[in-house]
Amino acid sequence: MLYPDQFGRDPLFPKHSDFAVVFINQLVGQGVITYRSFKKGKVIARMAGHIVPEIRQHTLQITPETHLFDPYFSGYFLHSCAPNISLDMVNLTVTALAEIAANSYLYMDYAETEDVLFKQFPCSCGAANCRGWITGRKELHPAALAEPKLVEQSGTILQ
Numbered sequence: 001m002l003y004p005d006q007f008g009r010d011p012l013f014p015k016h017s018d019f020a021v022v023f024i025n026q027l028v029g030q031g032v033i034t035y036r037s038f039k040k041g042k043v044i045a046r047m048a049g050h051i052v053p054e055i056r057q058h059t060l061q062i063t064p065e066t067h068l069f070d071p072y073f074s075g076y077f078l079h080s081c082a083p084n085i086s087l088d089m090v091n092l093t094v095t096a097l098a099e100i101a102a103n104s105y106l107y108m109d110y111a112e113t114e115d116v117l118f119k120q121f122p123c124s125c126g127a128a129n130c131r132g133w134i135t136g137r138k139e140l141h142p143a144a145l146a147e148p149k150l151v152e153q154s155g156t157i158l159q
Contacts, residue, residue: 002073003048012046012093014073019045021076024105031078032106038096044085047074047092055118062089064115079134080107082127087113111137 002014002021017035024031038044049070052059058075059067069075074094077085084107086095100106107125110117114136123134 007048010046013048014045030076032073032076034100034104034106035102037102038100040096040098042096043093044096045094057118060089060113061115077106077108079110080125080127081109081123081130083107083109089113110134
């Protein structure tokens with residue numbers, strides 16, 4: 001299991017044989033890779049961690065006043081404006097939004113769970129619907145939703 005014993009032994013907790021947190025590069029940092037494939041709609045893991053009252057790096061918002069600090073697994077999901085996973089912050093589960101091939105990184109949309117991000121950043125996900133600048137859902141500028149921008153892999157916004 002990726003989680004220490006203090007969190008219990010839930011059979012849905014991520015296992016070392018199925019997932020790893022890996023260093024990608026200096027710009028991206030670390031991300032979660034899956035060593036096996038998952039079908040669309042399948043619950044692929046359960047999350048655990050420490051419940052904290054403030055936003056931190058590697059936290060996920062449960063309620064406006066509580067956050068899951070998970071420095072073992074879900075705190076390292078990468079961002080994409082076209083994610084391949086969705087998080088249920090009530091049941092603390094991760095579900096595949098699309099077919100996920102083995103040796104793929106797990107991508108969520110940070111605005112799915114966060115009202116406000118710990119730190120905003122430019123996006124270079126390359127998705128057709130890329131917002132160009134990643135914020136929490138309460139920080140989204142209306143223009144960002146009205147007109148999708150194309151973004152090259154270099155991060156340059158194309159009009």
